[in-house]
Amino acid sequence: MLEITDLNVHFGVIHAIKGISIKVNEGEIVTLIGANGAGKTTTLRTVSGLKKLSSGTITLNGMDITHSSAQDRVKMGISHVPEGRRIFSTMTVLENLELGAYLRRDKSEIAKDLSMVYERFPILADRKKQAAGTLSGGEQQMLAMGRALMSRPKLLCLDEPSMGLAPLLVQEIFDIIRDINEKGTTILLVEQNASMALQIANRAYVMETGSITLTGTGAELMQSDDIKKAYLGG
Amino acid sequence: MEQFFQQIINGISLGSIYALIALGYTMVYGIIKLINFAHGDVYMVGAYIGYFCMTSFHMGFLPSLFIAMTFCVILGVAIEKIAYKPLRNATRIAVLITAIGVSLFIEYGTMFFVKADVRSYPPLTGLLVKSFKLGDIVITMQQLLIVGITVILMVLLQFIVKRTRIGKAMRAVSLDKEAAELMGINVNTTISFTFVLGSALAGAAGVLVGIYYNSINPLMGIMPGLKAFVAAVFGGIGIIPGAMIGGYFIGTLEVMVSGYGNSMFRDAVVFAVLILILIVKPSGLLGKETREKV
Ligand SMILES: Nc1ncnc2c1ncn2[C@@H]1O[C@H](COP(=O)(O)OP(=O)(O)OP(=O)(O)O)[C@@H](O)[C@H]1O
Numbered sequence: 001m002l003e004i005t006d007l008n009v010h011f012g013v014i015h016a017i018k019g020i021s022i023k024v025n026e027g028e029i030v031t032l033i034g035a036n037g038a039g040k041t042t043t044l045r046t047v048s049g050l051k052k053l054s055s056g057t058i059t060l061n062g063m064d065i066t067h068s069s070a071q072d073r074v075k076m077g078i079s080h081v082p083e084g085r086r087i088f089s090t091m092t093v094l095e096n097l098e099l100g101a102y103l104r105r106d107k108s109e110i111a112k113d114l115s116m117v118y119e120r121f122p123i124l125a126d127r128k129k130q131a132a133g134t135l136s137g138g139e140q141q142m143l144a145m146g147r148a149l150m151s152r153p154k155l156l157c158l159d160e161p162s163m164g165l166a167p168l169l170v171q172e173i174f175d176i177i178r179d180i181n182e183k184g185t186t187i188l189l190v191e192q193n194a195s196m197a198l199q200i201a202n203r204a205y206v207m208e209t210g211s212i213t214l215t216g217t218g219a220e221l222m223q224s225d226d227i228k229k230a231y232l233g234g
Numbered sequence: 235m236e237q238f239f240q241q242i243i244n245g246i247s248l249g250s251i252y253a254l255i256a257l258g259y260t261m262v263y264g265i266i267k268l269i270n271f272a273h274g275d276v277y278m279v280g281a282y283i284g285y286f287c288m289t290s291f292h293m294g295f296l297p298s299l300f301i302a303m304t305f306c307v308i309l310g311v312a313i314e315k316i317a318y319k320p321l322r323n324a325t326r327i328a329v330l331i332t333a334i335g336v337s338l339f340i341e342y343g344t345m346f347f348v349k350a351d352v353r354s355y356p357p358l359t360g361l362l363v364k365s366f367k368l369g370d371i372v373i374t375m376q377q378l379l380i381v382g383i384t385v386i387l388m389v390l391l392q393f394i395v396k397r398t399r400i401g402k403a404m405r406a407v408s409l410d411k412e413a414a415e416l417m418g419i420n421v422n423t424t425i426s427f428t429f430v431l432g433s434a435l436a437g438a439a440g441v442l443v444g445i446y447y448n449s450i451n452p453l454m455g456i457m458p459g460l461k462a463f464v465a466a467v468f469g470g471i472g473i474i475p476g477a478m479i480g481g482y483f484i485g486t487l488e489v490m491v492s493g494y495g496n497s498m499f500r501d502a503v504v505f506a507v508l509i510l511i512l513i514v515k516p517s518g519l520l521g522k523e524t525r526e527k528v
């Protein structure tokens with residue numbers, strides 16, 4: 001579904017992404033793990049078109065989207081839940097969700113997806129008239145994910161959805177991610193919580209200072225000694 | 235007491251003008267964090283377009299108002315596209331200096347075409363010259379017209395911003411441009427649309443001030459522009475209801491100072507308010523200290 005080939009990204013003179021290639025097949029959960037500053041966020045931002053790349057190609061279902069606008073990528077089915085959630089804090093929960101469907105015109109289908117999101121995140125239904133900034137951290141994460149689902153994505157990119165959440169909630173978020181995937185959405189998941197991410201992922205890439213150093217199935221990487229030492233605490 | 239109420243009425247009329255201009259400042263600031271110094275000049279151009287519609291083309295008030303607003307929309311969008319858009323990633327000071335340049339360009343460009351002389355709006359006719367009395371308070375039809383048109387425009391603006399798709403996009407872009415892009419919102423179109431709204435309101439204010447004070451000149455935008463800016467800061471820059479409240483407050487204050495004190499001081503008092511606000515509550519009346527959850 002998504003194919004990143006030989007991607008290079010710079011911030012001025014900083015060479016942040018150094019020729020990485022990543023492939024996400026339809027129906028998979030693929031996770032990208034790595035330490036702070038490895039370049040995970042930058043990779044996702046390049047996929048959704050927020051960051052310009054220096055060289056390389058990105059294709060979605062065989063179509064070259066390397067130079068497409070962020071808007072076109074949303075249209076083509078990429079949805080990105082950014083690091084830090086980035087909800088529209090002074091707008092209501094409902095308005096946030098409506099903005100997720102900004103490019104869609106099929107009113108009745110949007111209404112269906114809205115009730116689907118409310119079903120998945122009942123707390124959002126209770127809070128729909130409330131300003132999004134008044135939600136708790138976990139609720140904001142749910143809102144960010146619900147908002148991303150409102151575009152009916154084929155590929156959902158998630159950047160550290162578990163960041164700053166209590167363990168119980170982390171578990172809940174990961175269950176939801178797995179469920180979204182089972183309902184047919186392909187997922188590219190960036191995480192620092194490597195053990196959780198590897199548990200639900202079909203395949204994983206390990207990133208270090210802008211390069212992919214290791215790749216394999218989730219189960220394989222969980223058994224890897226290097227990974228255990230570096231990311232799983234022993 | 236009658237005098238007090240009379241001053242309030244006058245203050246509300248003048249405040250309407252300031253509020254209309256302040257809205258443009260505040261919306262543009264909200265979306266691109268730019269103090270658009272050329273905004274007062276768009277208002278001036280609106281006054282001239284209204285003037286020519288009424289004098290050279292003998293049009294009525296409403297068609298003139300409409301044409302002036304339309305022309306200002308084109309001007310405002312052109313300013314944005316030509317002067318500000320290429321500087322989207324430039325430093326703020328560079329954009330600010332550009333805005334001052336655009337302002338001077340419009341002022342002296344207009345002077346080139348229409349000469350520097352003060353011109354008088356045509357005398358009003360018919361219903362518009364009437365006035366009526368409530369006790370000793372006089373309310374003119376002009377004042378009613380100014381306040382009426384302003385209220386209609388504000389209600390329309392609130393509707394657009396709160397209820398329509400493009401209005402939601404505007405709010406989203408002013409809150410977080412990148413997150414807005416991730417929704418598929420076209421940020422550039424949305425910014426242009428903000429200039430459309432702001433410039434239309436400024437154009438309306440120009441025509442209204444023409445019929446209220448009668449005289450217009452190419453530099454007439456400077457002072458009201460600055461005062462409307464103070465009004466926007468007073469209400470909380472970037473906040474739409476803040477600009478409305480600020481406009482009425484500054485208008486009323488100015489009229490009160492002229493009425494009870496000394497009209498020599500009325501400008502000084504307005505700018506004293508600016509200084510006071512910046513010291514006491516820089517985020518303005520409705521501004522909040524933004525806190526973010528992690
Ligand atoms: N806007 C920017 N300007 C300059 N350098 C940047 C910018 N954004 C990221 N970088 C640099 O690019 C590199 C990769 O950053 P990135 O945010 O992608 O890391 P990450 O893997 O997401 O880290 P984290 O786990 O902390 O979120 C870092 O060295 C970072 O300093």
Ligand SMILES: [Mg+2]
Nearest residue numbers: 040041042083
């Ligand atoms: Mg990151």
